[in-house]
Amino acid sequence: MNQKRLHKEQLGYEVPEGYFESSKKEMLNFLNEEESKAPGFFGFKAILTITVLGIMAFAFLLVQKQQVANYEINRFEELTIESLEISDEAFDDWFDEKFVFSEF
Secondary structure (H helix, E strand, O other), X not given: OOHHHHHHHHHOOXXXXXXXXXXXXXXXXXXXXXXXXXXXXXXXXXXXXXXXXHHHHXXXXXXXXXXXXXXXXXXXXXXXXXXXXXXXXXXXXXXHHHHHOOOO
């Protein structure tokens, strides 16, 4: 007995003509559309570059902040040691000049 006829009689279903050829084309078209929508290598490089630049900027600002803090601490220590050499009478003027009116 013919295989197609046997399937039709047993299962009650007949495969339409050209079904497999057209379905293969539809699947390949679908895959091509998906590939064109996916971000390419350029998109990945751009994201990676932005991330690296952001990390470098953050590190640079962190180092700058630390250097400013170290400078202020060192300057304060220098002035504290210098204040030991100032007489009590001249201390108020020295304090105003070094701490109040100066900019760190």
